[in-house]
Amino acid sequence: MAKIVLDTLRHSYMPNPVQDSDWALKQLDLQWDDGGAYALLGPSGCGKTTLLSIISGLLRPTHGRVLFDGADVTDLPPDRRHIAQVFQFPVVYDTMTVYDNLAFPLRNRGVDEAHVDARVREIAEMIDLTHMLERRAAGLTADGKQKISLGRGLVRSDVNAIMFDEPLTVIDPHLKWQLRSKLKELHQRVRTTMIYVTHDQTEALTFADKVVVMNEGQVVQIGTPVELFERPQHTFVGHFIGSPGMNVLPCEIREGRAHVAGTAVDTATTGEIGALTGEVRVGVRPEFIRFAEEGVPARVVKVSDAGRFQVVEVRAGDLPLKLLVPEGMEIPSEEARLAFDPAHTQIYRDGWIVA
C-alpha cells in the first residue's frame, strides 16, 4: 500500500506537442491517499485512461514524475510497481482454470505453492468464486470473468493500488449493482487504494469517498460526492454531475449584485464581484430553484414527470432554465416567478467559481 503522488504531470501522444490541444493531459498535480476509494470521472476522451495508464506504468508521461510513498517510479515497468488493474473488457487466461488464473500473478513471482493456495482460496471466498475454482475460465459469463480479473488484482497482498478502467461496461444492468456493492464491501475489508475510472456519475458517486472530475485533460474538481453536488468548482462539474445538470446563466453585474434576466439574485459568493472581467455566469442547480411570489419572471414551457419529482422547463426572458418540483406541488400554468436558494447559487468567471 502506498500514497501515490503525481508531480507536475503532462502527457502528449505526439512526439512534438506545440499547442494546448496537443496535450492529452495538461498540467496535473494530484495526491491519492493510502487506502482511499477514488473515482476518476469524466466524459469519453478527457484523459482518464491516459492518467490510469501512467499510474500503472503502461505509459511513460512526457513530463513530470509519479511517486509511490515518495519513491520515484516513473521509469519502472508495471510489474515492478505492484499495482493491479481491471480492464473494461474482462481479461482471463482462457486455457487455465479459475484457480490457475487467480494464482497466475503469484506464481509469476515465484511464491511457494502453499502460500499461493491459501491466498487463492481466501480471495475466491471473498468474491464468491469458490464453487467454480476448478472450472475453465473460458466458459464463464462476463461478470464471472470480470470477477476473475478483480481477483487477480486482490490476490497479491503487496499491491499498492488497484485500478479499475470502466470495469462494469460489459456487465448486465442487474449484476452491475451487485458487483458495485461488492467492490465497496471489498474496499472496506482490504483497505487498498482503489481508483475507479468511469464516465457514469452514478457509479462514481456510489463507489468513491472522493471523486476526481476531469475534463479536457485537466482535473476540474476533487471532492466528496456532496461537495461536487453542492458546490461545483467549475461549470463543467455542475453540468456533468446531476440530472438534469446545473443551470448556467449569463448575468449582469450592477451595483455589486448579479442580475439574471434583469432581476437581482442573491448568491453565496461573498467576495467583491463588481470588478469581474471575462465571462461571468450564475450557476444554480434545478434542485435549488422554486416557484415563488417574487423573483425572476419566467414562463413555463414544458413539464416532464420523473417519478418522485417533475422536471419543469421554463424561460426567463430568452434564457432556458430547468427546475425540479417535488411531486404533488402546484405548477403555475403560465407566468411565474423563480426564487434561487442563495446558499446554493454561485458566480462563475470563465468557468471557474468565484470565491
Added chain:
Amino acid sequence: MNKTHDNKAWLFVLPVVALVAFNAVIPLMTVVNYSVQETFGDNVFFWAGVTWFEQVLQSERFHDALLRQMFFTFSILAIEVPLGVAIALTMPRKGPWVPVCLVLMALPLLIPWNVVGAMWNIFALPDIGLLGRSLNALGFDYNFTRQPGDAWFTLILMDVWHWTSLVVLLAYAGLVSIPDAYYQAAKIDGARPFAIFRYIQLPKMKRVLTIAVLLRFMDSFMIYTELSVLTGGGPGNSTTLLSIDLVKIALGQFDLGPAAAMSLIYFLIILALSWVFYTLMMRNEQQ
C-alpha cells in the same frame, strides 16, 4: 411444433444439387465405375469386383509412395507451422510496415504453381542455378537431379518457401485479434514472454492454426504441379509421391482400373486423416 409442409423448397435446392452432381458426384461415380471393371480397350468392360483394390492395397509400390507421402507431409508441417508462427510473432502489429509485410508474405502465394516448380528447378540446377552453384562452390556435393537426398532437400525447401506464408497470414490474423488489454494485463501480472505466448497468444491462435494445419495437410497430400515440374518424381522413384504415382499409372500405363481404385483409396485416406485431425484438435475446445 407447427411445421409447414411445402415441397417447394426442393425446387430451390435443385440448382445446387445439379451443380454438385456435375462437378463432383458424376466424375466421382465414373471413377467408382472404372475401379470395379477391367477393360482391354474398344470400350468393352468386364466386371472385376474388388480385384483392383486388393491389388493396390497389397502392392509394394503403393506402400512406398504412401510412406514417402507421409514423410513429406509431416516434414513440411513440422517446419511450416512453427516457422509460420515464429514469423507472425515478429511481424509488427501496427504502423506503416504492416501492409509492406503482408504484401511480401502474400507474394509466394500469388505465383502459379507450375512457375514455382520451374523457378526452383532452375534455381537449384547445379551448373547454372544460383542455389545449386553456390552450394557446390561452398564445397557441398549438391545435385538434386541425381541424388535423392538433395532432391528431397530441394522439394521440402520449395514447399516451405511457397506455403509458409499461408501459415504466417493465418497466425497473424489470430494475433492481431488479441485486444491490447491482454498484453497489458499480462505485464501487470508479471508474465514472462514465454508465458504470454503460452497462455495468451497460442490459445488465441488455436482456431486459425487448426485451419492452417488442415489446409497444409490436405494441400501437401495432393501436391502435384510443383513437384512434377521440379523433379518429376525422380531421381528414380525417390520423390514419387502418391499423386505422381497415380498419374503414372493412369496416364503413363493407362491402367484405368487400378488407377481408379488407387484414386478412391487416396481420397479416403485424405478424408479419414482430415477427420482425425479435426476431431483431435476440436476436442480440446469442447472441454
